[in-house]
Amino acid sequence: MLPDRRPFTLLLTLATLLILLLPSMAAALEDTIAGIPTAGAPGVPETVNEIMDRELNAPRLDVDGEDMESELTQPDRTGLPTNPASPKVGRTPELPPGFDETMAPGISPFSPQTVGTNFTGATLFGTNPTLAFPPDCMGAIGPNQYVVFVNGRLVTFNKTTGTADGVLNADPDIFFSSVINGSSTSDPRIRYDRLTGRWFLVIINVSTPNRILLAVSDAASAGTITGGTVFTFFFIDISATPPAISNTCLADYPTLGIDNNALYIGTNNFCGSPSQTFNSTDGYVIRKSSIMGAGPIVVTVFRGLVASSGAAGPYTPQGVDNFNPSANEGYFIGVDNATFGTLMFRRVGTPGGTPTISANISITTATTTFPENVPHLGNTGGTNGRLSALDDRLFAATIRNGRLWTAHNIEVNTSGVASSSGSRNGSRWYELNVPVGAGTPTITQSGTIFDPTATNAIYNWIPSVMVSGQGHAAFGMSQAGNNNRANAATVGRLSGDAAGTTGTPVVFTASATAYNPPSDPGGVGVGRRWGDYSYTSLDPLDDMTMWTVQEFCDATNSYGVRVAKLIAPPPATPSAIPDVTAGANPVNVTLTGAVVSGSGFYDPGANLPGVPAFSHLAVTISNGVATGTPPTVVSATYVNPTTVNLVLNASSATASVGAERYRVTVTNPDGQSLSGDILRVIGGTPTVSIAAGPSQPETNAGVTNFNFTVNLSATTPVPVTVNYQTANGTATVADNDYVAATSSIMIPANTPSGTITVGVNGDTKNEPDETFTVTLTGA
Numbered sequence: 001m002l003p004d005r006r007p008f009t010l011l012l013t014l015a016t017l018l019i020l021l022l023p024s025m026a027a028a029l030e031d032t033i034a035g036i037p038t039a040g041a042p043g044v045p046e047t048v049n050e051i052m053d054r055e056l057n058a059p060r061l062d063v064d065g066e067d068m069e070s071e072l073t074q075p076d077r078t079g080l081p082t083n084p085a086s087p088k089v090g091r092t093p094e095l096p097p098g099f100d101e102t103m104a105p106g107i108s109p110f111s112p113q114t115v116g117t118n119f120t121g122a123t124l125f126g127t128n129p130t131l132a133f134p135p136d137c138m139g140a141i142g143p144n145q146y147v148v149f150v151n152g153r154l155v156t157f158n159k160t161t162g163t164a165d166g167v168l169n170a171d172p173d174i175f176f177s178s179v180i181n182g183s184s185t186s187d188p189r190i191r192y193d194r195l196t197g198r199w200f201l202v203i204i205n206v207s208t209p210n211r212i213l214l215a216v217s218d219a220a221s222a223g224t225i226t227g228g229t230v231f232t233f234f235f236i237d238i239s240a241t242p243p244a245i246s247n248t249c250l251a252d253y254p255t256l257g258i259d260n261n262a263l264y265i266g267t268n269n270f271c272g273s274p275s276q277t278f279n280s281t282d283g284y285v286i287r288k289s290s291i292m293g294a295g296p297i298v299v300t301v302f303r304g305l306v307a308s309s310g311a312a313g314p315y316t317p318q319g320v321d322n323f324n325p326s327a328n329e330g331y332f333i334g335v336d337n338a339t340f341g342t343l344m345f346r347r348v349g350t351p352g353g354t355p356t357i358s359a360n361i362s363i364t365t366a367t368t369t370f371p372e373n374v375p376h377l378g379n380t381g382g383t384n385g386r387l388s389a390l391d392d393r394l395f396a397a398t399i400r401n402g403r404l405w406t407a408h409n410i411e412v413n414t415s416g417v418a419s420s421s422g423s424r425n426g427s428r429w430y431e432l433n434v435p436v437g438a439g440t441p442t443i444t445q446s447g448t449i450f451d452p453t454a455t456n457a458i459y460n461w462i463p464s465v466m467v468s469g470q471g472h473a474a475f476g477m478s479q480a481g482n483n484n485r486a487n488a489a490t491v492g493r494l495s496g497d498a499a500g501t502t503g504t505p506v507v508f509t510a511s512a513t514a515y516n517p518p519s520d521p522g523g524v525g526v527g528r529r530w531g532d533y534s535y536t537s538l539d540p541l542d543d544m545t546m547w548t549v550q551e552f553c554d555a556t557n558s559y560g561v562r563v564a565k566l567i568a569p570p571p572a573t574p575s576a577i578p579d580v581t582a583g584a585n586p587v588n589v590t591l592t593g594a595v596v597s598g599s600g601f602y603d604p605g606a607n608l609p610g611v612p613a614f615s616h617l618a619v620t621i622s623n624g625v626a627t628g629t630p631p632t633v634v635s636a637t638y639v640n641p642t643t644v645n646l647v648l649n650a651s652s653a654t655a656s657v658g659a660e661r662y663r664v665t666v667t668n669p670d671g672q673s674l675s676g677d678i679l680r681v682i683g684g685t686p687t688v689s690i691a692a693g694p695s696q697p698e699t700n701a702g703v704t705n706f707n708f709t710v711n712l713s714a715t716t717p718v719p720v721t722v723n724y725q726t727a728n729g730t731a732t733v734a735d736n737d738y739v740a741a742t743s744s745i746m747i748p749a750n751t752p753s754g755t756i757t758v759g760v761n762g763d764t765k766n767e768p769d770e771t772f773t774v775t776l777t778g779a
Contacts, residue, residue, distance in 0.1 A: 032349060032356040035285065035300035038241050043216075043232035043295040044178040048168055048225060054177065055170040072252055072270045074526075075278040075309060075337075077391050078370045078420075086341030086367040090416025090426075091447040091500030112598045113474050113492045113546065113566035115508045119162035120560040121148030121155060121549065124517070128153050128169065133520045134388075134529040135561050137462075139549040140537040142192035142199065143223040143612045146547060149190040149201060150561055156225050162563070167225055172203055176213045179235040183207040187532070189256035194540035195325055196292065197223045197611035201231075202256050202265060208276070209239035209247045212254055212265060212284065216291050223540070223612055234297040236284060238267075243303045248273045251282065253532070257319025257397065259327045261352035262288050264319025266305070266332055281306040281317050283332045285348055285355045300355045305346060306337045313337050313360050314344040316393035320404060323538075325608060329436065330355075333397050333406060340368045340392070340418070343430070345441055361440050363432065367418040368392055371409045371425045373527035374459045376480040376553075378514025384522035387480060387515070387530040389425055389461045395533045396464045403444060404432040405473065409461040416448035426450030427463035427477050445499040449475060449491055456482045460489070460505065462551075466536040469543035470602050470641070471495030474566045475502065476536045476548025485511035486530075488550035488562045494569070494598035508564045509552040517557040530559075536566075542615045542669035543604035544568040567670070569598035571617075572642050574664045574676035580631055581683040582714075585651040587631065591619065591644045591664065593674075600641025602668050615669035619646060624663025624677045628654035628713060631662070631681065654687055655714030656680045658752065687713040688722055688779045690756075699762035703739070708756040708774050712747060720747045723778040724756055729771035736761050738772055 121139060122128040130152030139148040145165065146157045154175050156168040172185045183205035191200045199217040204210055217223075218230040239247045251267035258264070263286040270276035283302040290298035306313035314334030322330070330351040336342035343363040349356040373386035389409055397406040412426035413419040427449040432441040451458040463477040473493045480486040491505040515528070522528040530551060539545040546566040554560030572593025580587050593601055603617040619636040631650040639645055644666065656662065662679040691709040698704050710722050723744045731737035739759035747754035756774055 031359050033302065033359070035302055035355040035357065036242050037287065037298050037300045037354055040234065040236060040241070040297040040299060041295065043234050043291065043297070045230050045232045045294070046178060047227065048229045048231070049227040051170055051175055051231070052168065052227070055174045058171070058174055072250070073275070073277050074391065080338065080340050082367055083336075083339045083341035083364055085364045088417055089366045090412065090450070092366055092443050092445055093499055112472060112494045112503055112569055113490065115490065115506060116565035116567045117160070117162045118508055118562060118564035119157065120554060121146075121157065121563050122150050122153040122561045123554055124558045126555065126558065128155050128164070133517075134531050135551055135559060136187055136532050137534040137549050137551050137561055138188050138190055139535060139547075139561075139563055140190045140192050141539050141547040143541055145225060146563055147190055147192075147199065147225070148549065148561060148563065149188040151186060151188065154188075157563070167227060176203060176215065176233060179211065179213050179233045180205050181207060181211055181235070183210070185213065187252070187254055189254060191256060191258050191321065192223060192537075192540055193258050194323060194611060195260050195608060196288075199223070199225065200256070200258060200263065202254055202263075204251060204254055206250070208250050209237070209245070210250045212236040212238065212251060212267070214263075214286070214291065214297070219292070219610075232291070232294065234291055234295060236297070236299050241299055241301050243301070245269070245282075245303060246271050248276070249279065250276060253316055255316065255318045257321045257330065259322035259330055259351070260288070260325050261327065262286055262330055262348070262355070264330050264332060264348065266314070266317030266319055266334065268316055278309050280304050280308060281313065281315060281334070281337070283317050283319075283346065283348075283357065285330065285351050287352060289352065302357045305332065311337060312339070312344065314346060317346070318394045318397040318406065321398040323400065331397075331399065331404070331434070333404065334394055335368070335392055335408065336362070341365055363441055363443065365430065365443065366446060368410045368428065369418040369420050370411065371461060372411045372423070372459075374425065374461055374480050374530070375482045376486050376515060377482065377484055378516070380514070380516045381522050381528070384524060384527065385516060386522065386527040387486060388527040390531060395462060396535055398466060399434060400467050400469075402434055402436070403467070404430075404434050404441065405465050405467050406430055407463040407465045407475065409463060412448055412450050414452045414454060416450045416452070424451055424457035425459040425461045427460045427475065429463065429465050429475065447500040447502055449477070449502055449505060451481075458484055462531040462534050464534045464536045464548065466538050466546050468538055468546060468568060469604050470568065470600065472568060472598065474536055474546040474548065476534055476550050476564070477505075478530065478534070478550055478552065479505065479507060485513070486515050486551075486553040487511050488552040488564070490548055490564060490566060492566070496598070509562050511553040513553055513556040515553040515557060515559065539670070541612060544602060544668065544670045567672075568668075569600065570672040571602075571666045571668045571674045572600050573674050574666055574678055577646075577664060577679050579680045579682045580648060580650050580653065582650055582653045582655045582681050583683075585649045586634060587648040587650050589646050589648060591646055591666070593642045593644070593666065595642055599674070601638055601644050601666060602641065603638035604669060617644065617669060618667045619644060620665045620667075621648070621679060622663045622665065624661070624675070626660035626662050626677070627657050628660075628681070628687070630679070650681060653681050655682055657711070657713050682714055686716055686720065688720070688776055689713070690774065690776055693774065698760045700764050701762045703759040703761055706758045706760050708758070709753055710745065710747065710756060710776070711753045715750045715752050717749055719749050720779055721745070722747060722754065722776060724774055724776050726758055727773045727775060729773055730768075731770035731772040736763070737770060
């Protein structure tokens, strides 16, 4: 959706009510439509240094004197009919009657991810200024950097410290100036693609007919953006890409999905002159191989995913991200343009060649409805000053292991069920089971993140969801309410949680100010601009840590874009491992871990070719509090969250002494570690040691026995003979102080120690304390 690029007065209008079709009228067999691949222009390469030189030399804008762009007239979806097959529930499957989520095993009472590094990536007027309403919250995590990409600002950050690294900080208009065609930009999207090790940035220009702009980083940078990184810039001229579209159209709100074959960009089209109204939706499939070098870009566009303003089909079709390097089809998904309670799905075949696309595939969901604009503490604009919730469109989509995850906001009641009088917005999410090749996706589970408070509820809106390799899900969203400032929040669910449930949202900003920007007073029915979307991304190296970017009120009448690292649960606690025999090599053993609150071992699997390597699970063995020499770890192979297979080298290991155990430490790919003192080394040749000698008085006459304890590092099934001899210290044999001995003792089988006895002769001489030594000479 077009931003208001310079703070001033918003020009917004309501759309007229559209005549809509029920899904039964839109149902179709899964026929396919063949696309027309079209070659565009070659790419334009530029280094980051060249872009930053242009940014530094660009004239500064006089904010107060700038006009701003009008918002497009959005379709009025408030009166859509509800799919008659939609159940009136807040989650799928429903929980049993009387089920208490907070007490049930397997449900996290709090968000299972812990908020780690977090920072403000951009603001309206302050640090990294955007000068735009709304920011269109967007950013993604890469191997070493987090990149914030919002309207008016593109900035790179060190992902460890959360500080701007000074490499790239530019206005997107300047970044894309080689392909912008004299216009300005809007609606940014960004991904780091783990399959190619490259960054992909998508945005539109706002002339009519407009362009979809694309930037791709080079392979040599291996995902780390530096001054020498080369971005190659491409564009799609929407009116010059067949099939034809009217030259009065503007392709708005581009979505983005990436897989190993293609990029998938969905658009809402607004057409007409002199005013533009919602007309249709399209799906663009960009052949990935065509933009890995100089181009030319090859694009296939499927017109009319929604064929007309009132037709069924995917509204705001989201391209779907897919990390599977073997994927052979792509997807678009959106809410149905004609009904509530329906998702519309399109399957793209042969996306890396001559793509085909399926007809609409309807997926019945629990009932949905249009969201309500959001009240917020300190609002002085009345109903017009509420924060926009846009509509019920999906905000992002990703597929992992055949399961597609997506989310949107709807108005709900105190039970999380869709309601046009619920006085709160909830974030509805879905996990769909997607069959490959053909067939209708089915809902595995869905749920709603909402506040059940009877009055003055908190609104949860503009959500995005990501799922990790462990199967844990994380959500990011905005929160506000009559008694709550506009803040950023996160919540998640563990892979083993009860279906349709999440933890309790955690707010990770602390706004203390009201949001009433004079340049955005709001409008009837549309409120003040917010969003227009958010994004949650997955660390490409550990496949565990997720990052979310959300809008919040950072200062009086200002917004900020907050980025938060969402740390996965730690490894399972090492709890059991078989005994290892000293001297053996190799030794194959299985390490078992205990799971607590979603903890578990994990490894992302084999490294992908030609891109930054994954971080991997590691196991070490150390002494901990034990004496001796532990085995070394040759290899550790992840099996499941509670099992790791180890190969050990115990050739130099010494047997455990008594109850002592060596320490086993497991480090997950994200760097979190847990240990257990659990490994006993047995057998082999035990080591022999002698304890500190006694210190006691001799008598005035006769012999006093001094006892020395000899310890074995481990018991043995046969007796052990230990040789020893005495030696003079200040006490001497010549002075008849003690009885010299060169002898041995036998420690019986399965016995950990024995005793050497040395006789000390008593006398009445007046002497200082004297010493002698006992030395073990063999065993």
